[in-house]
Amino acid sequence: MRLSQNFGSDEDALVERVYTTREAAKLLDVSLRTVQLWVEGGALSAWRTPGGHRRISAASIDAMLSARGNAKVSAAPRARVIGVLIVEDDKTLCRLYEATISSWGIPVRIEIAQDGFDALIRLGQGKPDIIIADINLPGMDGVTMLQKIRANPDYNDVEIIVVTGLDSEQIQRRGGLPEGVSTFLKPAPFALIQARIQEIADRKLHVAAAAS
Structure with a gap:
């Protein structure tokens, strides 16, 4: 699953696609707080807009999905294990x-x-x-x-x-x-x-x- 796709003109292709924290959480199937932790820890590449909103690099989300094999893992351990x-x-x-x-x-x-x-x-x-x-x-x-x-x-x-x-x-x-x-x-x-x-x-x- 690749998220970074180029659409439109050549000029558009030069602009890296980015996601909000909420969009990243949905794509990665985790909580908002988990995405924030990953950004703070450097596991996801992100920056802030002049208005203070986080924008997360689509390339870093691609890399994480690839590393996880696109697997969606349960957030809780199985009972008794x-x-x-x-x-x-x-x-x-x-x-x-x-x-x-x-x-x-x-x-x-x-x-x-x-x-x-x-x-x-x-x-x-x-x-x-x-x-x-x-x-x-x-x-x-x-x-x-x-x-x-x-x-x-x-x-x-x-x-x-x-x-x-x-x-x-x-x-x-x-x-x-x-x-x-x-x-x-x-x-x-x-x-x-x-x-x-x-x-x-x-x-x-x-x-x-x-x-x-």
């Missing part, structure tokens, strides 16, 4: 997270994002139950990413665990983490992570049983 988003650029550690978490016998759906921009995109595609994130990330760092996530009330119920090599003083120098974020020094505290994921699984099971 725990959505886990791991934001970590160390591929070896990512494999360790996947192997360890998958071995616990808890129904999970694990997604990996290796930078803050990718994490925001994945959040727009489907809200996880828990985010496990590093702070030292390429591009958008973990502090900025988590501040943007916590600024969106849609993600208030997402549990966030930070696993980092930075101490509290170093984190504060980067701007500090939002409230409600649990922070641990590396190596990853797998026993604690398992307990948190199991608690979420038990809670979802209880809700599903009550609804049946």
Whole structure:
């Protein structure tokens, strides 16, 4: 699906097609706030008109649709399956997270994002139950990413665990983490992570049983 098409005269062809935030949200099948997050994170190319209105490049929407394979992903995890988003650029550690978490016998759906921009995109595609994130990330760092996530009330119920090599003083120098974020020094505290994921699984099971 290509959105950037040229119509009319050669002069028209030189003008890049753009979309409003609302049009972009409809094309990408996400909320307005998700589009705003993607723009703020740099995942979508945009600028403001003299009147202060956002205009989003059709080319950047084309690129995102292509990357997503035009798939429309549910905004919520399936009942009883725990959505886990791991934001970590160390591929070896990512494999360790996947192997360890998958071995616990808890129904999970694990997604990996290796930078803050990718994490925001994945959040727009489907809200996880828990985010496990590093702070030292390429591009958008973990502090900025988590501040943007916590600024969106849609993600208030997402549990966030930070696993980092930075101490509290170093984190504060980067701007500090939002409230409600649990922070641990590396190596990853797998026993604690398992307990948190199991608690979420038990809670979802209880809700599903009550609804049946």
